[in-house]
Amino acid sequence: MIKTTLKKIYLILILIFLYAPILTLIVLSFNKSKTRAKWGGFTLDWYARLFRNEALMGALWNTLLIALAASVISTLIGTVAAIAIMHLSRKGRTVVLGITNIPMLNAEIVTGISLMLLFISFGFRFGLGTILLAHITFCIPYVILSVMPRLRSLNPYTYEAALDLGASPLYGYVKIVIPELMPGIASGFLMAFTMSIDDFIITHFTKGAGVDTLSTKIYTEVKKGIKPEVYALSTIIFVTVLVLLLLINKAPEKGEKK
Amino acid sequence: MRRTKALKKMLGLPYYLWSLFFILIPLGMVFYYGLTDRSGSLTFENIAAIVQAEHAKALFYALFLALIATAICLLLAYPLALILNTMRISTHSFTILIFILPMWMNFLLRTIAWQTLLEKTGVINGILSFLHLPPIHVINTPHAIILGMVYNFLPFMVLPIYNSISKIDRSIVNAAEDLGANGPQILLRIYLPLSVPGIISGITMVFIPALTTFVISKLLGGSKILLIGNVIEEEFTLTSNWNLGSGLSIVLMLFIIFNMILSAIFDKEGESNYL
Numbered sequence: 001m002i003k004t005t006l007k008k009i010y011l012i013l014i015l016i017f018l019y020a021p022i023l024t025l026i027v028l029s030f031n032k033s034k035t036r037a038k039w040g041g042f043t044l045d046w047y048a049r050l051f052r053n054e055a056l057m058g059a060l061w062n063t064l065l066i067a068l069a070a071s072v073i074s075t076l077i078g079t080v081a082a083i084a085i086m087h088l089s090r091k092g093r094t095v096v097l098g099i100t101n102i103p104m105l106n107a108e109i110v111t112g113i114s115l116m117l118l119f120i121s122f123g124f125r126f127g128l129g130t131i132l133l134a135h136i137t138f139c140i141p142y143v144i145l146s147v148m149p150r151l152r153s154l155n156p157y158t159y160e161a162a163l164d165l166g167a168s169p170l171y172g173y174v175k176i177v178i179p180e181l182m183p184g185i186a187s188g189f190l191m192a193f194t195m196s197i198d199d200f201i202i203t204h205f206t207k208g209a210g211v212d213t214l215s216t217k218i219y220t221e222v223k224k225g226i227k228p229e230v231y232a233l234s235t236i237i238f239v240t241v242l243v244l245l246l247l248i249n250k251a252p253e254k255g256e257k258k
Numbered sequence: 259m260r261r262t263k264a265l266k267k268m269l270g271l272p273y274y275l276w277s278l279f280f281i282l283i284p285l286g287m288v289f290y291y292g293l294t295d296r297s298g299s300l301t302f303e304n305i306a307a308i309v310q311a312e313h314a315k316a317l318f319y320a321l322f323l324a325l326i327a328t329a330i331c332l333l334l335a336y337p338l339a340l341i342l343n344t345m346r347i348s349t350h351s352f353t354i355l356i357f358i359l360p361m362w363m364n365f366l367l368r369t370i371a372w373q374t375l376l377e378k379t380g381v382i383n384g385i386l387s388f389l390h391l392p393p394i395h396v397i398n399t400p401h402a403i404i405l406g407m408v409y410n411f412l413p414f415m416v417l418p419i420y421n422s423i424s425k426i427d428r429s430i431v432n433a434a435e436d437l438g439a440n441g442p443q444i445l446l447r448i449y450l451p452l453s454v455p456g457i458i459s460g461i462t463m464v465f466i467p468a469l470t471t472f473v474i475s476k477l478l479g480g481s482k483i484l485l486i487g488n489v490i491e492e493e494f495t496l497t498s499n500w501n502l503g504s505g506l507s508i509v510l511m512l513f514i515i516f517n518m519i520l521s522a523i524f525d526k527e528g529e530s531n532y533l
Contacts, residue, residue: 007341014338018360021371021409024381028374036374036381077273084270096270099277102285105462105518107470109487110507113494114284117291117504137280140273169265200366200473205494218366222477226370234367241362249355 022238029231046232053229059217060233062128063197066213070135071192077136078143078192079185083177085144086151100145103138111138112205119206126208134206135196142195143188150184190248288511292504304505313489313506320485321513323400324468327407328415331464332457334408335415339456340449342416343423354420361413369477372406373397376478398480406474407464414463422456423449458524462517470510486510 029047033040050056085096103111115134124130154177162172178185200215207216218230295301307313338357345353360368375381376397383393396402426449434444472487479485486506493503 007344010337011341014334015356017409018357018412021368021375022360022363024375025367025371028381035379036377036384038384077276080269081273084266084268084273087266088270096274096277099281102281105466105514107466107510107514109470109472109490110288110511110514111284113490113500113503113507114288115280116494117287117500118280118284121287133280137276140276144273194362198362198365215364215366218364218370219473222366222370222373226374230367230370231374234364234371237367238363242359245355245359245362249352 022234025231025234026238028228029235031228034228046228047236050229050232050236055212056214056217056221056229056233059212059214062131062212063214066128066132066135067193067196069132070139070196071189074136074139074192075143075185075189078140078188079147079181081140082144082147082151085148097144100141104141104145108199108201109205112202115202116205126206127211130206130208131203131211131213134202135199138199138202139192139195142191143185146188146191147181147184150181154180288504288507290504291500292506292508295501304501305508307502307505308509312484313486316484316489317486317509319400319483320469320471320487323403323407323485324465327404327411327468328461328465330404330408331412331415332461335412335419335460336457338416339420339423339453340445342420357416358413365410366473366477368410369406369474372402372409373477376402376405397478398482400479400483402478403475403483403485406478407468407471410474411464411467414467415460418459418463419453419456422453426452455524458521462521466514466517469513 028036030042030044031039032043032045085093088096112134115130115137118124119126119130119133124133158180159172159176162176163169167175198215199213200219203213203216204219207213212220214233218233221227221230292304293300293302295303308317342353342357373380376394377383378393378395378397380397386393396405430452431444431448434448439447470487472485472491475483475485475488490503490506490510493499493506
């Protein structure tokens, strides 16, 4: 009995540690008073200001645009690459997967500066394009690593049966293999999307002057002092993430009940 | 049949070219810049620069803080993973979700949250003065940096450990109990040894971002505390000495490679796949 109480207390303490800062941001986003230590009454003013803040809204748009483009492109390249990697010799596979691991295991700051040096040396114009190239680069490994396990557990006979029954290899792939891989492809896509949205460090080194994603915009704003609009933004992001995760979490449960 | 096999190999071409151009060549450029001076001739000065007082201090400071933060993460995460593992209930996945949800919040916003809490005129001191208690001075100290590291990277420790603990066969634990093992014995002789892969990959996933961070130290540590990440970042964005910045990055990569080898030895099951 004491043991379960202790366990519960521990869980609650960790939850407080995890959520107190986020709850603080949410409370402050409704605070009329600009000083953080005092409660000056309820207001939605900061939300109104946030939506009128063109710099922040532009950065939000850039973030979503890059995340969508980067996750779509990296899912395409990554899925095709995973299929190709499975057909490599053992040695070739080790080499390619070793290289694939580099962006995941290396420090983000090193990945960031290495891409910055590349873009400078080859005369790329820094801007949305360079950010997108960088994001695709660090997103592809996540796609490959979530598609690979599905490929390994694939039953090769269904595909062969399709060929025996007269399907062309392409038709067989589209009708048999890709649907089998879909859960892996979907989770790779989601992971790429969230990685891209959350990234700051690599974007920091590969963005051009005047082009910002949400993370880099917040970084420059914060150096000047945090504005309450940022609290409003955090609240919106947190609620969005919470709702999305709850929806994703709910989906399979419904399926099971059937 | 042979044609389709060749075709399948061709499928990988876009990715092979991509990884050559955006992974390997950029890394090569870091080494090129790190091993040359501004005129382009070979030198080891940029790497040897790590022994200069300011750089060595930044590296040791980063190592020190990252080690402490990793240790705290491990101490907090292990009991949490054990408790989560015993909660084999229907809300299972939802419970896990609650503990990793903050990870999906923007990294900068999470760090800003702590800045807001800890500042001199921040929320915590506001509450303390309301209760007529003396204020705390944590912001712009190493303590604030460690706190920021632990807060940001704790989920990276919890998930791999939880993954490897949840794979442990319950019947082993039951057998130990039947044979008279007590709680601590089960923990030390069953859970700990069997969750080593998770622990190692958790350590890697916390230690490397903590060691190389420049954001947490800048936002929570003020301008006085420089970690190796801050030094490298400034060489690229402020002073534009790319050669020195690259040289220091090569030194940093040695630690990363050491860490990679360590995790490759222990983590054969890929516990670091945290989604």
